[in-house]
Amino acid sequence: MFNIAYLYLLSPLHTGGTTQEGNLLGIARESHTELPYIPSSTIRGRLRASTPAQSRNRLWGNTIEDVMGGENTNLTQGQVWVGDGSLLWVPVPSLSHGVIWISCPMLLHRWQRLTGQTLETVAPYRTNLGNNKPVYLKDAILKAENLKGWDNWQKWVPIHEQTQIERVLVLPDQHCKTLIETSLWRQVKVKLNEHKTVEGGFRYEEAIPPDTLMYFPWGTVAQLNGAATKAKSDLQDVFDSHPVLQIGGQESLGRGFVKLVVTPRSQP
Template sequence: MIEDLVYLYLLSPLHTGGTTQEGNLLGIARESHTALPYIPSSSIRGRLRAATPADNRSALWGNTIEDVTKGSDSNLTQGNLWIGDGSILWIPVPSLSHGVVWVSSPLLLRRWARLHGVEAEIPVDYSTNLGNQKPVYLKDAILKPTELKDWDTWKIFVPQTEQANGIQSVLVLPDKHCATLIQMTLWRQVKVKLDEHKTVDGGFRYEEAIPPDTLMYFPWGVTAQANGKGGDAKQDFKNLLASHELLQIGGQESLGRGFVQTWLASN
């Protein structure tokens, strides 16, 4: 059962390792059917599990192979909670005409609405709250005023909370154009290794990351394992989030990467 959603507002670039590496590019995790970046549920669950008090950890998240091999438990068990993958809802794109514009697509909005139980009409391509009086410049793209469509109900698709109150300029792009723009917007950091003489030792590589100020979310719920303890598990999870509104997910924690602000979606 899907209980609801948890929002993640990225405070710094977030990198979760992908399954492949092409040349000198260390990519991030991507959905197989859309190639869009996402946060694997195992990364989110592992971080939440580590933040859970030890006396309640196994009940909420189950035990681990290490617990079994060390003899503290005889069998692997499933916990009372499940966690879904983290998906993009809105991603910031620099704009020469409007500063920063948050971009999404019908596919991303439809996915969010289905999981969140929102029955509002999904906006059509090029819906925006920017008006249609002047062009919109996004990276190498220029959208003419005649292409833009006024969108009065955009606040339904943006959490009206303090954490997301900076998202005021929004634009819905066609799915394929949004995917291309997301790819262009990803952060790419060049990393090199220096020897004792401060010269480059070997080659260099690029590491991708989802940019800060991206709004993401993940679904969560109670497993069948709960056996009547679902109410306690839900409250424990809410208490856990309330005490860990700032989390670090993914790698490169020592570089300040992967810090996110979390909050429960309102029903």
């Protein structure tokens, strides 16, 4: 069984990548698309820390620190699992409309398959902006005659009523990827010494922009059988008690805060 949890970013979010090019500290990226994502281990660690101590090891399993020096030297598997956090809608600046949220068929149909919904196939250039004037994006201009109306767009924007997403546009996969890349936040980081002057050089750090809508799957492990309902209820309690999470570090800078919304959907 699995369910879907949604993350609406309230501030820029950075999860460390595996490479650093020059003075740019990269973000975690999917290996096959190179799009930003949140590793499941990052989400798991945040949720584990938010789980009450009495049920933490039962839900998430114990850790090496738990077994070192103790009577029980065996690592145990937890009762629940979480998957990676994927992009669904990303805000980009627009000279004609202020901010537009973009996605692409690949991202939308991935979400569709995971949720088990039977929505129609979405083609590029579907939008709710109307087709009477061109759309000016950050690095592109779309002619009005190329845009197609989209009456049921809200079905493709989960938790729509809890976000600011109002203007949406579906782009071809490659164009969407390029525009997402150019819309990532790049924050300058410097180190100050005791005299409040810059020590050494500086670096840029990538971040997913606020108002991005992401999601991740979660569920209970197959071996639970009859105990699955209890484990799912306990994890749901963790979700309910933490409507806002801080992911990816930099809490002192106000980074990584996300609104957590869970809409359960079971699948065999």
